[in-house]
Amino acid sequence: MATAERPAESEQSSGPASGRLMQIGEAAERVGLSIRTIRHYEEAGLIVPSARSEGGFRLYTDADLDRLVVVRRMKPLGFTLEEMRALLAVLDALDTATGRDHDELLDQLNLFHSTATARVTALRDQLAMAEEFAATLHSRLDQHQGG
Numbered sequence: 001m002a003t004a005e006r007p008a009e010s011e012q013s014s015g016p017a018s019g020r021l022m023q024i025g026e027a028a029e030r031v032g033l034s035i036r037t038i039r040h041y042e043e044a045g046l047i048v049p050s051a052r053s054e055g056g057f058r059l060y061t062d063a064d065l066d067r068l069v070v071v072r073r074m075k076p077l078g079f080t081l082e083e084m085r086a087l088l089a090v091l092d093a094l095d096t097a098t099g100r101d102h103d104e105l106l107d108q109l110n111l112f113h114s115t116a117t118a119r120v121t122a123l124r125d126q127l128a129m130a131e132e133f134a135a136t137l138h139s140r141l142d143q144h145q146g147g
Contacts, residue, residue, distance in 0.1 A: 021051055021059035031068045038068065044081045046071050046088060077119040087112050 028035045041047045042058075047067055049058035067088060074084050090108045097105050 019061070021061060023053070024049075024058045024060065027058075027060040027065055027068070031065050031072060033068060033072055041068065041071055044085075046081065046084055074116075077116055077123070079115075083112075 022030070024035050024038055028038055033041075038047065042049070047064060050061045050064055051059040053059055070088065070091070071084050074087065079087070086108075090105050090112070094102070094105045094109065
């Protein structure tokens with residue numbers, strides 16, 4: 001794996017295309033995941049650090065963080081690690097694919113979109129039932145507390 005020097009603490013990212021590298025702790029903080037979770041995703045083949053420091057520390061770019069955000073957003077929708085890998089592969093290939101390959105990737109992306117939409121609908125239905133239940137409990141409390 002490539003080796004890169006650790007950037008100065010004061011160096012700030014100038015945007016998504018910046019070449020700034022950050023260690024796993026900063027990456028975890030920026031994407032809202034734990035260090036342990038990022039390491040797990042690395043072991044599962046969902047993310048590969050863009051570089052390693054001289055001391056062997058994982059170093060991530062903004063593009064790596066974008067990838068982690070995709071994974072983080074798939075998790076609550078119940079996508080498996082295998083499905084996450086498959087979607088990431090589609091997203092990786094889509095920008096450079098042409099012709100029939102591009103069309104097949106779009107079909108796959110459409111399937112992921114349909115699955116995500118169906119799962120969001122199911123979660124909304126579950127949330128509505130949970131809110132209804134909480135309201136019922138609140139009514140019972142009011143009834144028995146004289147309020």
